[in-house]
Amino acid sequence: MVLSLVSLCAREVVSDHSSSPCWLRWVPRELYRALLEASFTSCRPLAVGELVQKWPERTLRVGGRRKLGQTKPNRLCIQALLLAVVRGLADQRCALQVLDLCGMQGDEGEIGDSMGGWSLTVALCTMVVQARAGAQRAQRERKRFSALEREKDVKRERGPSKRGKETNGTDKELEGSDREMKVSCGSVDEEELIKGVRRRMEEKKRETVVTGLGGSRKENEDVNSDVLVHVRADLFVNARSWERVRGALNTLGPLKLQCRYLRVEEISVSSIRTLLGLLPRKGLLGIDVRYSSLGVGGLAELLPLLSTFPAMKSLRLHYCNLDLRRDHPGQDETLKDLSQGLTQLQELRRLSLTALRLPGQLRVLLSSLPQPLEILELPYLSLSPTDLAYLSCSHHASTLQQLDLSENRLDENTLTSIRRLLSQASTSLQHLSLSGCGLTDGLLGLLLPSLGGCRALKSLALALNPLSIAGLMDLVRMAVRMPSLRQLLYPNPLEDYQPGLPDLPSSAQLFDWPLDEATDINVTSSQLKRVLIESGRTDLFLTCDLLNYDKDLVD
Structure with a gap:
């Protein structure tokens, strides 16, 4: 791979972290992308953090499909990126609104020090929760500062107090008349008095508007909290990370987690259904279910919920205990439900079925799909001559781009x-x-x-x-x-x-x-x-x- 002159210069610039205060202040926004790529390639997590914290563009995309010979980003660099996104929320120089990490997840235990899909998902969920906690701390600080300001305004209105513990009622009356005389004589700054009264009136008006929307002010602040950065990623969820992912998807704060492709392993049908209920309807493109005992009935139960995602293009089922070889009571009715559920997947273009033991049932599955498939993966499926004969004459045959x-x-x-x-x-x-x-x-x-x-x-x-x-x-x-x-x-x-x-x-x-x-x-x-x-x-x-x-x- 031949590197451009810009890429070579960018690698040289990020190689010495001690010089970053010199060049980072003056670097034009057009070079941020080249410097970030050089930081990932050269494994410079400190440079990654500094660049992302001051990212000058609205969108930052890291990941995507790799080219031949191109390595995945280092784990330390990804961790530095996520920390910098949280820090950048308080940095006015950061213009980031969309962080796209789709396609970056790898498999756990890969050669090198890349971050696997499960580790990245956990790190993303931790980042969302940390950003929420940071926003709450900042909100408490703002409230404390506002309370101090109101207290100062009140003191300015009342003037200096000389009352002690032994002050009686007569002294209070004298002090009150004395304070009125001082105000009328101009001893208290009239402009400061007006500002203090006006500030309190405006705050009271805002509080009335917020509480008038329904519920307490605290509840509405939580519901209407502004999303500063939308984080798009492919999520990998199993029994160990299930609670953390659910908490992050339920979190309202400055970071909003969105899912493009969802991969789940070894979790129940009810947990998958709960997880799908937390995802935005327009963002999910595909789901990959592995090593989960769905059964034909469980799959038939999930398909109507999958049909509510209008952009759902990919359905992958690997080792999910779908066995239609044995004669079970009610199997024909279950197959009918399965067929009707597949009919509702209007945009499905990829279907992957691994080791599901469905000999002789390929027509039932594929004939139900309203649109021809582009990717069809059927490994370890014990396909019969009847299955292959149907596939060669089906409406999917002439559109297949990928066949396994x-x-x-x-x-x-x-x-x-x-x-x-x-x-x-x-x-x-x-x-x-x-x-x-x-x-x-x-x-x-x-x-x-x-x-x-x-x-x-x-x-x-x-x-x-x-x-x-x-x-x-x-x-x-x-x-x-x-x-x-x-x-x-x-x-x-x-x-x-x-x-x-x-x-x-x-x-x-x-x-x-x-x-x-x-x-x-x-x-x-x-x-x-x-x-x-x-x-x-x-x-x-x-x-x-x-x-x-x-x-x-x-x-």
């Missing part, structure tokens, strides 16, 4: 449906995953013409398929003839494994079986790279690293 059929066994009975599906999606499909589908050299050879016809394909994943080195070479020769393809995730050939594998190993066996140390794996990589060099395809990235493969890094 990983870990669904393919054979001669499903090959015709897969080829028809690829033909229907040939002009739209950009990302395809057929990892762990049991594709042998023979099956892949029959499928290669259909794969080669996908003219828009950018990434192709075929890991954990039992291919030989000959089948792998045929795959790469086909890939180099696809001008749009940028990434290919290929499987280790069977020759690279230790002896003992069965003739048709499963994906689990290929994943767990050790590679043969006596075999030089670099030989396979060199053979594949030679095909790339001979074809002149320097823009095609080949990898067998399943754990670090990321299709989203394709430009």
Whole structure:
């Protein structure tokens, strides 16, 4: 990645924190963005804090989709950013009104010191609560200062008091007449007296207006508290962070937390329903539910609530205990409720279902959707030939941009449906995953013409398929003839494994079986790279690293 002159200069400027008082005072607002990016790249949390606290623009966006080779912001830098946002609430030089952190969340335990989605969610909720507490402290200070001012006004009106503990009623009358004489003679400043009376009248008038809106003044101050900064983010909620997230969403203060994509793990249907009730209706674009025992009935219960979010485009369900293989009493009625709930999701464009055990039920789910899908992910779904036959003829086939059929066994009975599906999606499909589908050299050879016809394909994943080195070479020769393809995730050939594998190993066996140390794996990589060099395809990235493969890094 070639850096611009501005980026290089910005890195040099933020490298020395001791010089920040010199340049920060005079830097033009057009350079704040370049300096902040340089601070993140160089891991300079102090510079991040100083820039954000005086941010001169209305919107600050940090995160979004990463490019190839671009790292995520450091944890210390993110923490410095959040602290600076709270401090900037009291800084008149800060013009920030919208903080957008969408797309920045990563997975916990990633390589490096980036902040995971759960940690970032907890930090955001803490920031919202701290800002609320700070606003309350400032409000108490203002009230105390106003009380002192009123007390001073009263003293100015009354004049100096010489009364002591032994003052009797006659002395009070004399002092009162004496004070009136002093006022009439001008001993008390008439202008100060008028100011004090006017101030008290204005405050009383404001108090009357506020209490007239209904309720006490304190209650209305809480309800009508001004939001200074709207914070947009993708939230990750589980049983440990549930209470904190709910408290932050209920908090009224200078920071308002908004959610774009909601990911929940291991929480009940009732908790998910409560959480959705706290979110703004217009902001939520998608929900990702993982490792929660929803059941078909729980999903049918949530779908009507999801339909109240008009911009809901994504629904992802992973390991949610949806099992329709067994004959349960009332299953037909539950399926009917599920179908009706899906019908109400008017804007849904992405549906991801992982390990839900729904063989033979794909028509029930997909035919209910009013609009064709653009992203369909169905790994570990035990799809039957009937399911794949329906999918190849459905109204979704010609609009799919992303398709994941990983870990669904393919054979001669499903090959015709897969080829028809690829033909229907040939002009739209950009990302395809057929990892762990049991594709042998023979099956892949029959499928290669259909794969080669996908003219828009950018990434192709075929890991954990039992291919030989000959089948792998045929795959790469086909890939180099696809001008749009940028990434290919290929499987280790069977020759690279230790002896003992069965003739048709499963994906689990290929994943767990050790590679043969006596075999030089670099030989396979060199053979594949030679095909790339001979074809002149320097823009095609080949990898067998399943754990670090990321299709989203394709430009």
